[in-house]
Amino acid sequence: MKLEKGEISSSQLMFLVGGFIQGSLLTLAFAKDATKHDLWLALIAALMMSLPLALVYITLALKFPGQNLFQINDAVFGPYLGKLVSFQYIMLFLMIVSSNLWFAGDFFLTFFFPETPIIVIMIMFAFICAWGVRAGIEVIARMSIILVLFTILIALTTFILLLNEMKFSNFLPIFDIPIHDFIQGTNIMMAIPFNEVIIFMMVIPYANKMKQVKTSVLYGLMIGGITSLIVVIRNTAVLGPLADIVVSPSMEAVRLIDLGEIIERLEALVGIGLILSMFLKVSVFYYATVLGMAQLLKLRSYVPLVIPVGIIGITLALTNESSIQFTYTAMNTYPIFSLSFYIVLPLISLLIVKIRKLPK
Amino acid sequence: MTFLLMSVFLGIILFEVPKLIRNKHWRELIVFSSLLSMAFILSLLQILDVKVPSPFEGINFLIRDVLHLNYK
Amino acid sequence: MISYILKKLRYLKLLNVNYADDQKKQGTSEYGQSTPIKLSQSLEKNLIAIRNLIGNNFDVIIREFSFGDHINVALIFLSGMTDQSMINENIMKPLMSESHSSQNETLKIKDIAQIKARILSVGGVNQYSSYDEIIDGCLSGQSILLLDECNEALAIMTTNWKSRAVEEPKTESVVRGPREGFTESLLTNTTLIRRKIMSPDLKIESMKLGSRTKTNVCIAYIQGIANPLLIEEIKRRLNRIKTDSILESGYVEQFIEDAPFSIFSTVANSEKPDAVAAKILEGRAAILVDGTPFVLSVPMVLIESFQSSEDYYSRPFFASLIRSIRFLAYFISIFAPSSYVALTTFHQELIPTPLLFSMAGAQEGVPFPAVMEAIMMGIIFEILREAGVRLPRPVGQAVSIVGALVIGESAVTAGLIGAPMVIVVALTAVSSFVVSAQSDSGGVLRITFVILAGFIGIYGIVIGQLGVFIHLASLRSFGTPYLSPLAPLSIRDLKDTIIRAPIWAMFTRPRTIGWHDPERQEFRLKPSSPSEETKEQNKAVR
Numbered sequence: 001m002k003l004e005k006g007e008i009s010s011s012q013l014m015f016l017v018g019g020f021i022q023g024s025l026l027t028l029a030f031a032k033d034a035t036k037h038d039l040w041l042a043l044i045a046a047l048m049m050s051l052p053l054a055l056v057y058i059t060l061a062l063k064f065p066g067q068n069l070f071q072i073n074d075a076v077f078g079p080y081l082g083k084l085v086s087f088q089y090i091m092l093f094l095m096i097v098s099s100n101l102w103f104a105g106d107f108f109l110t111f112f113f114p115e116t117p118i119i120v121i122m123i124m125f126a127f128i129c130a131w132g133v134r135a136g137i138e139v140i141a142r143m144s145i146i147l148v149l150f151t152i153l154i155a156l157t158t159f160i161l162l163l164n165e166m167k168f169s170n171f172l173p174i175f176d177i178p179i180h181d182f183i184q185g186t187n188i189m190m191a192i193p194f195n196e197v198i199i200f201m202m203v204i205p206y207a208n209k210m211k212q213v214k215t216s217v218l219y220g221l222m223i224g225g226i227t228s229l230i231v232v233i234r235n236t237a238v239l240g241p242l243a244d245i246v247v248s249p250s251m252e253a254v255r256l257i258d259l260g261e262i263i264e265r266l267e268a269l270v271g272i273g274l275i276l277s278m279f280l281k282v283s284v285f286y287y288a289t290v291l292g293m294a295q296l297l298k299l300r301s302y303v304p305l306v307i308p309v310g311i312i313g314i315t316l317a318l319t320n321e322s323s324i325q326f327t328y329t330a331m332n333t334y335p336i337f338s339l340s341f342y343i344v345l346p347l348i349s350l351l352i353v354k355i356r357k358l359p360k
Numbered sequence: 361m362t363f364l365l366m367s368v369f370l371g372i373i374l375f376e377v378p379k380l381i382r383n384k385h386w387r388e389l390i391v392f393s394s395l396l397s398m399a400f401i402l403s404l405l406q407i408l409d410v411k412v413p414s415p416f417e418g419i420n421f422l423i424r425d426v427l428h429l430n431y432k
Numbered sequence: 433m434i435s436y437i438l439k440k441l442r443y444l445k446l447l448n449v450n451y452a453d454d455q456k457k458q459g460t461s462e463y464g465q466s467t468p469i470k471l472s473q474s475l476e477k478n479l480i481a482i483r484n485l486i487g488n489n490f491d492v493i494i495r496e497f498s499f500g501d502h503i504n505v506a507l508i509f510l511s512g513m514t515d516q517s518m519i520n521e522n523i524m525k526p527l528m529s530e531s532h533s534s535q536n537e538t539l540k541i542k543d544i545a546q547i548k549a550r551i552l553s554v555g556g557v558n559q560y561s562s563y564d565e566i567i568d569g570c571l572s573g574q575s576i577l578l579l580d581e582c583n584e585a586l587a588i589m590t591t592n593w594k595s596r597a598v599e600e601p602k603t604e605s606v607v608r609g610p611r612e613g614f615t616e617s618l619l620t621n622t623t624l625i626r627r628k629i630m631s632p633d634l635k636i637e638s639m640k641l642g643s644r645t646k647t648n649v650c651i652a653y654i655q656g657i658a659n660p661l662l663i664e665e666i667k668r669r670l671n672r673i674k675t676d677s678i679l680e681s682g683y684v685e686q687f688i689e690d691a692p693f694s695i696f697s698t699v700a701n702s703e704k705p706d707a708v709a710a711k712i713l714e715g716r717a718a719i720l721v722d723g724t725p726f727v728l729s730v731p732m733v734l735i736e737s738f739q740s741s742e743d744y745y746s747r748p749f750f751a752s753l754i755r756s757i758r759f760l761a762y763f764i765s766i767f768a769p770s771s772y773v774a775l776t777t778f779h780q781e782l783i784p785t786p787l788l789f790s791m792a793g794a795q796e797g798v799p800f801p802a803v804m805e806a807i808m809m810g811i812i813f814e815i816l817r818e819a820g821v822r823l824p825r826p827v828g829q830a831v832s833i834v835g836a837l838v839i840g841e842s843a844v845t846a847g848l849i850g851a852p853m854v855i856v857v858a859l860t861a862v863s864s865f866v867v868s869a870q871s872d873s874g875g876v877l878r879i880t881f882v883i884l885a886g887f888i889g890i891y892g893i894v895i896g897q898l899g900v901f902i903h904l905a906s907l908r909s910f911g912t913p914y915l916s917p918l919a920p921l922s923i924r925d926l927k928d929t930i931i932r933a934p935i936w937a938m939f940t941r942p943r944t945i946g947w948h949d950p951e952r953q954e955f956r957l958k959p960s961s962p963s964e965e966t967k968e969q970n971k972a973v974r
Contacts, residue, residue, distance in 0.1 A: 011921050095415050108891060113778070116888065124888070124895050131899060135906040142905040142919035265781050268890055275894045297391055304376050304388050308395035315402040319414035329416045333423040382441075 006138030008203065010212040014220040016141050016280065017200060019148040021224025023281025024193035025155075025231055026274055027103060029249055030330045035185035036244050037170060038177055040232045045182075046189035047225040053190075054197050054221055056346055058214050061204045063353055069201040069288075070295045076349045085345065086296055092341055093199070093289040094309070098317035099326070100282050101126060104274070106323050111251055112271060122314050125275075125282070130310045132283045133290060134303055137203060140283050147276045148223070154273040155227050158266070159234045161257045166237035187335040193228065195342035196281075197221065202288040286310070361407050369400055469562050475504050475580040482508060485567060492570075499527045504580040513573035515592035522553045523575060523588060544582050552577075556589030568646060595620065601703035601725065603868070606742040613703045614725035618648050621705075621720050621727065625652055628709035633657075636720075639670060642678035649684065652708075653717040657941070657949045662910060666717055666730060681721040681728050688730075690909050695873040698909035700732040707741040715945040731910035731945060735917070735929050737869035738762070743932050752931035758866055765863035766874055769806045770881035770893050772856045776802045778889030795850045803886030805849055809857040810879055812839060817861075916944045934958075 008016070028039070035042045064072050069089065074082035105122040113121065132140050175182075200217060207213050235249040238256060243249045250270050258264045290309055294302035320326050373396070380389045405412050471478055479494065486492050495507045505527065509519060527547070548557050558574075560566055561584045570576050573591030598620065601613030614621045622636055631654070638650045649670065653663055669688040678684060685699045686692065702708050703725050708718050711729045719728040738758050743751040775782055776791065783791065798805070816835045823831060840858075843849045864874055877900065884892035907914035917925035922943045927933035941952055 009920060091415075099416070112891065113888065120888065121891065124891070128895050128898050128902070132902045135902055139902060139906040142913070142915065143901055145921055146901075146918065264784070268779060268782055271890065272894050275891070276898070279898055293391075297387070299388050299391060300385060301388065304380060304385075304392040305395060307372050307376065308392060308399045311399035311403060312395070315399065315406050315412070316415060318406050319412045320416060321414075326416065329420055333420050336423050336427075337419050378437075 006136045006141075006206055007208045008138060008141045008206055010207060010209050010216045012141040012144060013200075013203070013207050013213065014216040014223070015148045016144040016203070016284070017197065017217050017220025018223030018227070019144045019151065019277055019280040020196070020199075020284055021193045021221065022148065022151050022227050023100075023277040023279075024196075025151075025228060025277060026107060026248060026250060027192050027330070028189070028228060028232060029247075030192065030327060031185040031188040032244050032249065033331060034181045034188065035177055037236050037241070038175055038182065039185065039236060039243075040171075040229060041175065042182060042185035042189050043225070043229055043232055045186045046194055047221070049186070050190055050194035050197070051218065051221065053195060053343065053346075054217060055214075056350055057198055057201055058204070058217055060346060060350055060353065061201045062210065062213065065210055066205050068203075068205045068291070068295070069198070070292050072201070072349065076352050083296060086292060089341065090289055090292045090296070092338075093285050093292065094313060095316070096196070097282060097285045097289060098313040099330075100278060100285070101313060102317035102320050102326065104278050104282075105317070106326075107248065107274065108271065110247065111267065119314070119318065122317060125279075126310045126314050129279060129282045129286050130306050132279070133287045134306050137206060137287055140280070140287070144280055147280055151273050151277045152223075152227055154269050155230050155234075158254050158257065158269065159230055161259060161263070161266075162234055162238050162253060165256055166234070167240065168237055170237055170240035184331075184335070187339070188331060191335040191338040191342070192330070193224065194221070195338065196285075198342055198346065199284055199288050202291060203284070286313070362404070365400075365403060365407055369396070372396065469564070471561055471563065471566070471578075471583045471585060473581055473583050475506060475578055478578050478585075479506055481563065482566070485563075486570065495524075497524070497528065506578045507575055508570055508578070509575035509590065510570060510573065513593050514575055514590040518554065518590045518592070519575055523577070523590070526551045526553060544577075544579050544584050544586060547577070547579070548586055552586070552588060554588050554590065558587045559584055560587055561585070572646070593617075598624070604703055604707075604740075606704075606740070606745075609742050609745045610704070610706050612705055614705060614720075614727055616723050616725060618650060618720060618722035621725070622650060622652070624705040625709055625712070625718070625720075628705055629654070629712065634712070637667075639667075641670065641673055641675075641684070643674070643676055645677040645679065647678040648722040649678070650720040651717055652712060652720060654712055654715075657713070657715045658717055659715065659945075659948055662731070663717060665910060666719070670719075678721065680724045681719065681726045682724075684719060684721055685728055691907055694903065694907060695876050696734070696870075696904065696907065696914070697873075698730075698732055698907065698914065700729045700736050700869075701726045702729065703727070704741060710741060710744070711736075714941050715948065731912040732914075733909065733912060733916050733942075733945075734904065734914055737867055739928070744935065748932055748934040755932055761863040761866035762870065762874070765860050765866075766877050766881065767893070768856050768860050768863075769810060769878060770885035771890075772853070773802045773806050773882055774885040774889045774893055777886065791850075791852050794852055797847045798850045799848070801886075802853070803882065805853050806857075806882045806886075807879065809849065809853060810860075810875075810882065813857060813861050814875060912944045917942065920944065 028043070031042055032039055060072060061069075064075060067075070070082075070086040073086045073089075076082065077085055101122050104125055105118045108121050109116065109118050132143075197217065204213055204217075207216075231250065235243050235253045238253045239246070239249055242252065246252045251267050254267050254270050255265070257266050286306075286309070290302045290305045293299075293305055293309070299305075376392060377389070380392065402412065479496075483494070487494070491511045493507075493509055493511050495509075496504065497507070498504050507519070507523065544559065548559065558569070560569065566576050566585055566587065569587035573589075573593065574587040575590045577586040577588060579585070595617040596615045598612050598615055600611040604613075605611075612624060614624060625636075626634065633654045633656050634652065635655050636650050636652045638648055640646050641649050651663065651666055651670075666688070670684070673684070673687045675683075675687070681701060685697070685701070688699065690698045700711070702711075708727050708729060712718055716729050716731060719730070721728075738755065743755060746754075776795065780788065795802075800808070816831070816839075819831055820828070840854055844851050844854055860878070864871055864878075867874070881893055881896050884896040886892075904915055905913075905919055913920055916922060917929065925942050928942075941950055943950070
């Protein structure tokens with residue numbers, strides 16, 4: 001019995017992918033330590049390299065129509081190894097959910113509500129994501145269009161309002177960082193926003209026009225990538241060398257908006273944009289986790305699992321003690337760790353599919 | 361604080377379980393209960409300020425100390 | 433605890449008993465316990481049975497007379513609901529005078545079918561043979577003719593009762609457009625719709641709902657445009673209603689709606705025939721209920737509450753402006769109090785500095801925190817609004833004076849409430865009446881957002897708004913997603929949401945509702961000057 005009965009149209013899929021990548025707009029800041037002012041180059045390089053990877057994922061998904069990632073794992077690796085691989089993916093997704101929750105909570109704690117306990121912010125966010133996941137992927141896809149439009153609007157508005165503060169000389173000298181750092185920056189960029197498109201292998205089976213899936217996902221990637229590029233260029237151009245030092249360049253950049261003393265102090269806009277886009281990202285990961293668990297354990301519906309998984313996610317997130325530790329992990333060790341899941345495993349799956357000529 | 365935690369979990373049980381029993385989804389009920397008890401234990405440990413090992417530290421340990429593959 | 437739960441589960445099983453069906457099985461009529469179902473041959477027995485059922489009422493008239501050579505007849509009618517002149521002229525006069533004219537023929541006119549065919553000069557005549565139908569007919573204004581030695585009776589349509597004249601609806605008034613409104617009589621309402629759509633495709637089917645009120649309910653739709661599955665679904669849901677009384681269309685709405693626990697209604701209602709006719713022409717179905725001027729229309733999408741029929745009669749730019757202002761007013765009415773609370777409590781840095789000084793000065797001596805002020809003002813406003821609706825007309829002035837002076841002026845002067853808060857609440861109040869169709873959901877949303885804003889500021893508002901959005905996106909009204917055309921994005925239909933495209937540009941019906949017959953009108957209907965028109969004709973010829 002099919003676990004998910006909703007259907008997504010191709011334009012909804014495109015906006016869902018786009019909004020999902022925009023959800024990492026503030027985590028782009030992780031790479032700035034390595035690449036300094038060449039962040040935009042790293043972003044473009046990561047985008048270029050993740051387009052073929054996205055094609056790999058889509059090819060795998062289209063070879064097994066109607067089956068999501070975990071069913072594909074079962075078919076490719078065999079019943080037992082496939083279940084092990086799926087279990088590892090579920091653990092990864094759960095960890096990503098909790099790290100995103102932590103990140104959102106920490107961001108709001110630092111800038112907006114210094115005296116609130118972080119658990120309150122995380123609980124509210126997890127609550128709304130849980131509500132969305134219980135409603136189903138179709139509802140989340142329906143909301144994605146408006147959320148994406150809003151985020152793009154906020155990004156463009158802040159960009160335009162900061163035009164007179166931009167100094168394009170901040171981009172020079174181009175490419176003077178050592179290649180080792182550049183590779184690290186690209187790796188971080190790929191790990192955090194772009195490669196997570198693998199999650200859409202869970203969503204693609206429910207699209208109703210299979211032929212347009214490829215274009216939808218690629219366009220969505222481009223939408224997300226271009227929005228991220230706008231934000232990165234804005235930050236680097238406005239802040240210059242300051243961008244490497246501050247915790248969150250977006251906030252510092254937006255703080256400089258001052259139009260006639262009336263339109264100023266617009267940091268709350270950045271906060272709102274962050275909530276809207278992170279909601280999409282966390283919801284999709286949450287949904288994939290819960291759906292995967294239900295698939296693995298052969299349940300009839302994933303709805304009862306939503307709340308316990310959410311609470312586990314929150315408690316895992318609370319095990320972090322400091323954001324510095326978290327940043328260190330995200331910058332240095334997580335990209336390598338994610339390579340095995342995002343690049344190695346899918347490539348192996350594709351090779352096995354080609355060799356064994358699946359599906360029979 | 362423990363009282364608040366207990367009441368929240370009781371609320372969750374009252375919210376989800378009647379529908380499961382009415383539809384006779386026993387397998388889902390078992391999975392739900394086990395996950396919920398895991399969540400309960402974890403949050404109880406959090407509230408009592410017991411240091412729970414974090415999976416992010418686990419990644420750090422694996423990549424940095426065992427494999428030495430990290431960047432810095 | 434466990435026994436309580438088990439008891440509840442057992443109780444739920446018992447609720448599926450239908451007592452009306454049980455009675456039919458016993459072979460008695462729905463009304464009296466001892467009344468047999470069919471009429472008997474003897475007039476005396478029939479009359480005794482009918483007198484048992486409805487004889488005690490002072491407005492039931494049972495007139496016994498005879499015609500021909502002592503053929504006994506009885507005429508039963510309700511004096512308030514029937515047309516006396518029709519009874520006198522068209523029923524009793526022909527019957528009585530017929531017996532005097534030709535003595536020979538009356539011997540043959542004993543059959544009730546002959547009476548129906550040759551004597552009664554009335555339009556609608558039905559022949560019934562069971563007590564249920566006769567009593568139903570009598571109580572809905574028909575006159576019953578019973579003949580001796582005949583086990584069938586005639587029900588003659590003589591319905592005529594006093595009802596309100598067609599006048600401008602009080603809840604929806606327009607500047608430009610027809611000022612007719614529905615009335616409480618079902619026949620008048622269907623006539624008003626038929627006058628707008630004079631096409632043979634307009635089908636109006638009726639049924640009776642409510643076991644005691646026996647209210648007539650009609651479904652109106654255009655065959656060929658409306659989705660047949662939709663009509664089937666409506667009929668299925670209406671047939672599912674097994675209740676005592678249907679007094680208003682609101683009862684029907686609450687029985688057939690898709691999401692009974694949602695604050696947003698999934699069934700639209702309107703009091704104007706042209707609005708309902710426009711909805712029927714787009715592919716929806718209208719449900720008319722006897723006794724109320726509010727006509728339901730399904731399926732409903734959220735955008736409908738922002739559309740008014742006047743938009744389509746005015747010119748496009750002005751209509752688009754007014755519609756945008758409506759959206760703006762709706763957002764102000766929901767988010768203004770909560771934004772004010774969030775800004776003054778949590779995010780003072782967002783307020784421009786000169787404004788901040790004056791607001792801080794006004795808030796200086798106020799004892800309550802902003803949240804409590806907002807909630808108090810919200811509740812007081814709802815009380816005033818409800819009082820304004822319920823009170824008798826002469827007292828109205830006093831209430832408005834009390835409201836304005838006491839609450840506004842004196843509260844501020846006494847230092848109970850800050851002046852900016854009064855301004856915000858007044859702005860909210862006025863804006864909330866712009867989109868009156870959503871005023872009930874708007875009130876709940878407003879208070880929820882205020883509480884969330886008081887709890888955690890702008891984060892709370894955004895989270896609350898996401899929650900409302902999730903709820904809206906998951907709502908369906910009879911199969912149509914509630915947020916079309918925004919959510920399942922249909923660019924073709926965005927012409928009618930925030931802006932109102934000119935009439936000549938709306939070639940298609942809304943995609944999710946009227947997809948059976950998508951084309952409304954031809955292309956190229958934009959009016960142009962004569963020289964351009966000949967140019968276009970030449971182009972088409974070539």
